[in-house]
Amino acid sequence: MLPLLLRSTLKRCPTTCNSSFYSSRSFSWTPYARGFLRTTPRVQQEVLTPNSLPKEQGRVFDQEPEFYKRIGKPRIGKQILFVAVGSFFAITLAATQTTIETEHWTERMLSVSPIWNVKALTNQDLKRAQNAELIQRMRETLTNIQSTVQQLPVLIRPWINLAFVSVMQPYADASEGKRLCWKICLLNAAVYLAWKVKRWQGFMTTRFMHYPLSGLSMTLLTSMFSHRTAIHLLFNCLALESFGSAAYYYLLREQNKEEPEILESTSSYHFLGFFVSAGLFSGLVSHIVSAKIRYPRLIAQLSSSANVSKKTETWASAVAASTASAAQATTKKTARDILPSLGASGAIYAAVTMTALAFPDSQVALFIPPTYPINIQYGVGGLVMLDVIGIIRGWRFFDHWAHLGGAAFGVLYYAYGPSYWRYLRRESTLADQSLVGES
Known part of the structure; x- marks a missing residue:
């Protein structure tokens, strides 16, 4: 056989043979039968000279190194830069937008009633004014609906009014944080419905799922709001409504502790910046593990x-x-296989861990299936341990690395996020005041 022939001749001609050529050839060369080769000097020279290989065999031999050169090692530099810049932009934009909206509501309050020229405004005053305007808009909408349905039969009108009130009354009674979580769930539901359109399957697969070996970075953001199954969407929305609103309240509480108080009419942008940054970071952790551990x-x-x-x-x-x-x-x-990832689980895990640290005496229970309440820190610790076991055991049903990345981000944001947010708010407020002074 040809490999045996090479072994017998390698010792005889060390200057002619190349060890790397010999070691790599065994993966791409099919040996001939022993009887068709005679160990003559001419045959040895032809076998050991790469230029004398048959064209087809030489082509196969050349393709294997070219394949590895063409594929190379997966890069993570672009993804790290995208997550770093994207997170910084999300938090900074959230702080700037919060300052703009707060200034808008402050000016409205001062123009509506002269009492605010004497009495200092607080965050609670700004939020009450916003809630009052929301209820006023809902009443106007209900009045417009009632005037529109006047042409419908009398038996149908009460049902339309009842449907509107049944939807809008819980929305008006809910906290601002819960309303925001509902809006995020509606966005996730819209993306889920887009998955059901057959014409969009190719686009959704390419742009709303993150493949670690694709080299794309934008899908780290779009895949955060993407769910392909109804059960995945349902459980994430239930968790987001519960823990997202609690994380929102923690961010609001920490901001109200600031002395002297910095006016903030809403914490919605702060939570959105946190949510997007957490989703990007958790996706990056999963991407690095797939590119640098699973792929090799x-x-x-x-x-x-x-x-x-x-x-x-x-x-x-x-x-x-x-x-x-x-x-x-x-x-x-x-x-x-290197599997793609999608879903908001990483960002939700960040909200879960931050809530557990902010409210350590709280209790949680599963809604499906119903369970007894347990301490939140025990429950979150059990979830994290389940992900660690999943990594050790090689489970692939969930993206356990993204879960752990989100949990780590929640811990980091609990420790440093509120102070960094206050710094951004002070800087954006000073910048806005300087612009007003110049104008």
């Missing part, structure tokens, strides 16, 4: 010696070949 392991498994087929000539070699085939099948089973 996959390549190592697929290129192992168990995947090299050998020619069987005797009964003993047939037994060895069957063993190699079994090893090859085992390797293919153990080699995990």
